[in-house]
Amino acid sequence: MNYTIAALAAGFILDLIIGDPRWMYHPVCVIGNAIAYLEKKIRKIFPKTQRGELWGGVLEVVLICLLSGGIPFGILYILYKSFPLAGFLLETFWCYQLLAVKSLKTESMKVYEKLQIGNLQEARYAVSMIVGRDTESLSETGVTKAAVETIAENTSDGIIAPMFYMAIGGVPLMFLYKGINTMDSMLGYKNDKYLYFGRFAAKLDDVVNYIPARISGWLMVAASCFIKMDGKNAAKIYRRDKRNHASPNSAQTEAAMAGALDIQLAGNAYYFGKLYEKPTIGDSIRPVEPEDIKRANRLLYATAILGCVLFSLLAAGFYIFL
Numbered sequence: 001m002n003y004t005i006a007a008l009a010a011g012f013i014l015d016l017i018i019g020d021p022r023w024m025y026h027p028v029c030v031i032g033n034a035i036a037y038l039e040k041k042i043r044k045i046f047p048k049t050q051r052g053e054l055w056g057g058v059l060e061v062v063l064i065c066l067l068s069g070g071i072p073f074g075i076l077y078i079l080y081k082s083f084p085l086a087g088f089l090l091e092t093f094w095c096y097q098l099l100a101v102k103s104l105k106t107e108s109m110k111v112y113e114k115l116q117i118g119n120l121q122e123a124r125y126a127v128s129m130i131v132g133r134d135t136e137s138l139s140e141t142g143v144t145k146a147a148v149e150t151i152a153e154n155t156s157d158g159i160i161a162p163m164f165y166m167a168i169g170g171v172p173l174m175f176l177y178k179g180i181n182t183m184d185s186m187l188g189y190k191n192d193k194y195l196y197f198g199r200f201a202a203k204l205d206d207v208v209n210y211i212p213a214r215i216s217g218w219l220m221v222a223a224s225c226f227i228k229m230d231g232k233n234a235a236k237i238y239r240r241d242k243r244n245h246a247s248p249n250s251a252q253t254e255a256a257m258a259g260a261l262d263i264q265l266a267g268n269a270y271y272f273g274k275l276y277e278k279p280t281i282g283d284s285i286r287p288v289e290p291e292d293i294k295r296a297n298r299l300l301y302a303t304a305i306l307g308c309v310l311f312s313l314l315a316a317g318f319y320i321f322l
Helices: 002-017 027-045 050-082 084-098 101-116 120-128 140-187 199-226 231-241 250-261 291-321
Strands: 269-271 274-276
Touching: 002 084, 002 101, 002 140, 002 291, 027 050, 027 084, 027 140, 050 084, 050 140, 050 199, 084 140, 101 120, 101 140, 101 291, 120 140, 140 199, 140 250, 140 291, 199 231, 199 250, 199 291, 231 250, 250 291
Parallel strands: none
Antiparallel strands: 269 274
């Protein structure tokens, strides 16, 4: 566990400085390919009934959890037993790969840059790379809101939650979380194809994100105070609107973000051509503007730094008492 503290801090710093190592295959892509491969095989085995798809989805989750958590655990166990330095270096590198602070900022700033030059069509395309909703008809305000919302949501899913699980179980638990989270993003749709097959994956993702999402919300409120945003309003909107989403977790950071920026987020959106009516989050104290993407990224970085400090202390506590 003492190695985990250092690996978490070092991996986080590497992510802040360098971002995703695009020169090599990302482990989440490996997990995604495994999910897709197993889905095809499992669907051939189980009957195409509601019960059959439910149990097929359960088997998919069990297998991906065993692979995504078990393989890193086995590799690190062998290395730490025989070559501790190599184990530490690999755990640091994997932590660096699995965090997404700089890449989230980089991708969202592509949206900001297109809006700055007035190219709404390319801004829509840029935001379509980081959100799941339909973007073809979004206005400038809609594009900006979509970018800010994905920064807020991924602060939890892509940064705080992985650090939380690494702090209590090292990189293997971080990998396990990413496996569950990736299954949700690939299978957790409420459409004809995945309503039953992806149900267990979606529910498990809700469970594993329950605590990290709430930690993320309060960290974002605290961070807004440190960087002199509207911390008072962030706390107010967080308490009021943190449940304004079909998911029990997604509105946690969106509410804190909306309050800190004094804007209104969420509301109705189109997914795969279908309109979904969703409640709003936050108050329209001022209009949404492209600069809010930059402000959201400042809050992202402040929240991530606070999270790293908190979870390093948490990991140290586990090491002392275990």
